[in-house]
Amino acid sequence: MSSATCTVVTVRFFGSLREAAGRGDVNLEVDDASISGVRARLAGLLCADGLRALSGQGVRVCVNQTIVRGDVGLRTGDEVAFLPPVTGG
Template sequence: MKITVRYFASIREAIGAGQEPVQTTAATLGALRDELIARGGAHATSLARGRAVRMALNQTLSEESALLADGAEVAFFPPVTGG
């Protein structure tokens, strides 16, 4: 399936792109994250397991178990604090 992956804040800076189309066989957000980590380089460093990374599916904060569908928009971003 084809999805759009968007990157924000420090993840965007590390990867060097705000978004990209991705062809994937991943069924869940967690599986997609693992596919992107397997690319190596900035993807592996920015999305690595053990790093705090939030995910959204179609603009809704989601857990790694959320199911992907063709045409979905996925966003990865670091936790945000503010006051």
């Protein structure tokens, strides 16, 4: 991919998602500058267990430290974080 036509974002994984992904963070070039574009790129990088964990119920996505819902647009330099479900009491 050419960085001239791609958006470069940092993706971070926290808690149990970090373990499932096998890494804490990764810099990604994405053609589709959106959360779905990030997920599509991750499909080529993560194992099946990691992908399942990211799609699990209760997983939250943050862009630049703000929880987002749905498929939001991204810009170069954005941070996308995947947060595991909150548990406990």
